[in-house]
Structure formats: structure tokens, C-alpha cells
Amino acid sequence: MVGTKTAARLTPLMLVVLTLSGCWMSDPVSPLGVQAGPADTYTVFAQLCPNEKITAVALYRASSSQRSADALWSVRSTNGRGAERVTIGSRPPGFVTVTPLAVRVRTNEDYLVDAATNRRELGTVQFSPSELAPGLVIGPAGPQSLSEWQAAASKGASRC
Numbered sequence: 001m002v003g004t005k006t007a008a009r010l011t012p013l014m015l016v017v018l019t020l021s022g023c024w025m026s027d028p029v030s031p032l033g034v035q036a037g038p039a040d041t042y043t044v045f046a047q048l049c050p051n052e053k054i055t056a057v058a059l060y061r062a063s064s065s066q067r068s069a070d071a072l073w074s075v076r077s078t079n080g081r082g083a084e085r086v087t088i089g090s091r092p093p094g095f096v097t098v099t100p101l102a103v104r105v106r107t108n109e110d111y112l113v114d115a116a117t118n119r120r121e122l123g124t125v126q127f128s129p130s131e132l133a134p135g136l137v138i139g140p141a142g143p144q145s146l147s148e149w150q151a152a153a154s155k156g157a158s159r160c
Helices: 004-020 146-157
Strands: 032-036 042-046 054-061 073-077 085-087 095-099 111-117 121-127 136-139 142-145
Touching: 032 111, 032 121, 042 054, 042 111, 054 085, 121 136, 136 146, 142 146
Parallel strands: none
Antiparallel strands: 032 042, 032 136, 042 085, 054 073, 054 111, 073 095, 111 121, 136 142
16 A cells, blocks of 8 residues: 555656656647638648647548548658648648549538647547638637637647
8 A cells, every 4th residue: 555655755756747748648629720711722730739740631521431541632741840731732842642632622511631740640620611711710629719729729739
């Protein structure tokens, strides 16, 4: 049985370990978001830790059952540097297109975006372009203002 003095000494150590492992633990709030841009463009971005960049992004129909085989579009970094934002259908510098976008992203369909960084999986966000009014971000909590999304996403990133 652990004595009271031993438990008192271990508790601060456990807190330090949990705090230092922050970015490697699963975030309670996904740091991933999608925002509408000009001319029917959609940008994927995330609340990132220091020295962290997006290195892979993929777009799927929400109804897809075999996501890895059914990507509508996907890119990945070849140089390991990544990007802070990725526009769906584009190829950022240092990325290769794994699956070119061969269909138009339709306003009335639901989509899934998966993304990863050089340090972790960012998870998946489901969105419908019809939900993306100017200034709104789609994240796990649905449509939010950019400031609301940043506040929610920073809860997970604050553990970096």
C-alpha cells in the first residue's frame, strides 16, 4: 500500500508527466477546422503546436465506407516541412498530390476531411459547404465563428 507521504511526492510528478505529454495525448477538442474562401474554395487549417505543420490532408464523401480507397482528393508533404493551411484541391509547395480532385465540391453534399501533422493525427471533421458562411469555421462542434473555434481548439493546443 502506498503511504500518504509517497502519494504526496508522486502526485506532482504525475502532473508534470501529463503536462509534458500534451501534444501526444488525444485532444478532447479536435484542433482541425475548415473555412470557406473566395470562389468556392475551402481551406483546412489547425491549431498547431510550436514547430508543427500539416503534412497530409484528404477529402472524402461523408457516405464513403472505405475511406482510404475512396479519397476524392489527397496531398502529403514530401519534404517534412508541411504547411499551416491547405486549400482543398491545391498542392502546397513541398507536397505531392496523391489523389487529384476530379469532382467539384458540391454545396449540398457532406464531406469528411482527415489531416495529420509531422507530430500527430489531427482527426476528422465533417462539413457541408452550405454551412460555411463567410467568417465561419466548421470544426467538431459544427459551425462557429473563427474566434469561437480558436478558443475551443486552443484548449487542446495549450497542452503542447
